[in-house]
Amino acid sequence: MAAKGKKGEPLSIMVELTLSAKDLINRDVTSKSDPFCVIFARDRKTNELVEIGKTEVIKDNLNPKWETKITMEYRFEERQELNITVYDFDGDVNKKHKAESEYLGNAVCTIGEIVAAPFSKFERKLELPKNLAQKNKDSMIVIYCEEMGDNKESFQMTLSGKGLDKKDLLGKSDPYAIVSKKNDDDEGWTEVFTTEVVKKSLDPEWRPFTGHTVKLTGRNPTRPLRFQVFDHDKHSKHDLIGEFETNWEDLCRFARQSNPIAMPLINPKKKEKKKGYENSGVLNINLQVDETNYTFVDYLQTGVQLHFTVAVDFTASNGNPNDAKSLHSRVADQDNQYTTAIKSIGSIIEDYDFDKHFPALGFGAKIPPDTEVSHLFFLNFDPQNPFCKGVEGILEAYQQALRKVRLYGPTNFANTISHVAEFAKTYQDGRHYFILLIITDGMICDLDATREAIVLASKLPLSIIIVGVGSEDFSSMEFLDGDKRALKHNGIEAARDIVQFVALRDIIGKFGNDHAATRAALGKQVLAEIPRQLCEFMHMRKTSTNL
The missing domain is CATH 2.60.40.150 (C2 domain)
Structure with missing residues (x-):
């Protein structure tokens, strides 16, 4: 709930x-x-x-x-x-x-x-x-x-038989149907629904039954389902008329093509013994599904991956890293504001990425070998493999980059946002969602281009977190955060709010030297909107968890 x-x-x-x-x-x-x-x-x-x-x-x-x-x-x-x-x-x-x-x-x-x-x-x-x-x-x-709470999808299923095998010597069959799901350990089946018995009929029509999809699927739409029809007998073992296996994903697909769905019932023993055997009748399935909005947990549990990218500001206004007052200070065994932000957010996000390999970017520095200003470079300087292993890998690449680059400027965001947006544009199948963390110390110099990049990215599976470090003016960052008003560029409004901005100084002011509390509060504040933003994208794209 x-x-x-x-x-x-x-x-x-x-x-x-x-x-x-x-x-x-x-x-x-x-x-x-x-x-x-x-x-x-x-x-x-x-x-x-x-x-x-x-x-x-x-x-x-x-x-x-x-x-x-x-x-x-x-x-x-x-x-x-x-x-x-x-x-x-x-x-x-x-x-x-x-x-x-x-x-x-x-x-x-x-x-x-x-x-x-x-x-x-x-x-x-x-x-x-x-x-x-x-x-x-x-x-x-x-x-x-x-x-916990209300299930998000329910269904009504009506079963009927056509041309079932006759099992009783002195009359027709007394058929009933059982729907079962495969157990999680792949050992055996669990009965989910059983119909009433219809007396003396080879073309039975059973009463509809309803339920929640999760009862059949356990949140796995490809979990095997088994449909069986038996002839009821008061005095002996019930005789199997026929059966077949399918799954929820296929049933929904069949229902979109033709409803009711006609599935042949197969009796394994008769098929083995009788030449030319076709089936023991047909089971018709009329399926009606009531779809509602899925939750953040639903999307995660059906395999949606969160992809985390961090981008670090290497402009000169941060101060010389060798100076203890620098925002990039390299004091042994002590976090600066950049490492605080990386640890706070990365330690939470990495639980949702299966391989825990993250791209780490930098901007605003003169980089080797030509010492030209770059508005986008990889912290490990390996364009063929820009990924860092876990949060520790990001921190290691960040420290190595500090030793290689020369802090310069200006503070441009557009290249970084567009770079990650290109990946998000490639993965719009409802299985991937991207989170870009930008850590910066100052005002944006390419505000118009950044606004355009965000408006374009608002249609993609992407959220942007901006953490402001230091004591500079962050009014332009707050303008990009669409909590109060929709962001626009050239009259085009962002499809949804994808930016969350937090000034780290506001959190440090509350917790002082309690670094653990600062990291926890920062992660809580900047990540609070991610579930809503992900669900908004999925709903906007009408993405089903059964994709």
């Missing part, structure tokens, strides 16, 4: 976690372990781990699937670290875990990583106790995440 905040305010989303584990170690002598799982969250203020929930105990099982759900609040704009620990029950589950239970393994992750896992399934290797490592296999924790 999402709390609908005002524009620019963070959205509070409640998610439900379902946990299971695979190949746990056995710490019981005469039987198997009796595992239960505890989830702790790290408190940002105290840095301590606080328990947020625990599962029930499952007896004698090294591959438990716990039924107890853990609910928690998910906030995209914050880095929420979780510690997931599995214990072997030995006493009272409500007592101190370590005192009464034996440790079976531990995993550390963020709720962002869990939410962003494709099709809601997150897996991570458990770190095992020392000297208890297993040969040839790893203990794993598996977490399924689902947003």
Whole structure:
């Protein structure tokens, strides 16, 4: 359930976690372990781990699937670290875990990583106790995440049969239908819907049934679905008339082409024995889907990737990096305002990028070998491979660039925005969304060109975050942020607001020397609008999560 905040305010989303584990170690002598799982969250203020929930105990099982759900609040704009620990029950589950239970393994992750896992399934290797490592296999924790609240898509399905096989000796068949979905572990099926029995009919028409799409798909539109028709028998096993397999994605596609959908029912045994066998009748499916707006979590869980790019201002107004007062100061073991911004935002965004390789750009410097002013260059000076591995890779490339370039000017944004927009223009399939972070110390010199670049980019899967460092006049930056009025260029209005500006000095003024609190507050403030901006783009493009 999402709390609908005002524009620019963070959205509070409640998610439900379902946990299971695979190949746990056995710490019981005469039987198997009796595992239960505890989830702790790290408190940002105290840095301590606080328990947020625990599962029930499952007896004698090294591959438990716990039924107890853990609910928690998910906030995209914050880095929420979780510690997931599995214990072997030995006493009272409500007592101190370590005192009464034996440790079976531990995993550390963020709720962002869990939410962003494709099709809601997150897996991570458990770190095992020392000297208890297993040969040839790893203990794993598996977490399924689902947003709480109303489901976003519902359907009505009406099934009817035509020309079904006759199964009863003294009359016609008494058919009923079952719709099942494949289990997540690919082992077996789970019944989702069962129709009523229609007496003595080879052309049955069953009552319509309704439900939420997620009940069939588990947020995976290609999850196998099985349709079976049986002949009901009071005194013996029900006879299979025929069956077929499909998936939700194909059903929707078939329904757009022809509704109702006619699917032949196949009886495997008859097909194997009878030459010239075609089918055991036809199952007609009339499908009506009620689509509504999807949420940010829906898009993440169907595989949308966030791509992060950082661009750094290397103009001379930042001051000599060798000077402790410079905004680019290189004091050992101390963050300057640029590294503070990179860490604050990058540490959150990297949980949503699968390979964690990020382009890092610079502008406003004279660069080697010709010492000419560049309004766009790669921080690692490798145009063939401009990517940095994680936030640490960005910071390393930034420090190397400081040693190679000469700070100069002017402060131009248009080249950087247009560069990232070109990539966004290539990926408009609803699977990718780009976030550009620009960190700068001064007024924009190419304001008209920047305004044009933003207006053009407003139709693309792109958001722009501008963090102002230092004490310069940032009025032009605030003008680009369309919170109060729509941005225009030559009479053309931006399709949507894609810019968020924050002056770092305003946050530092609140938290002073508390660097951890400053980083957390900065990340929270500048990322608060990203979920809304992504959803606006998807809705504008009428992008479905089933793409």
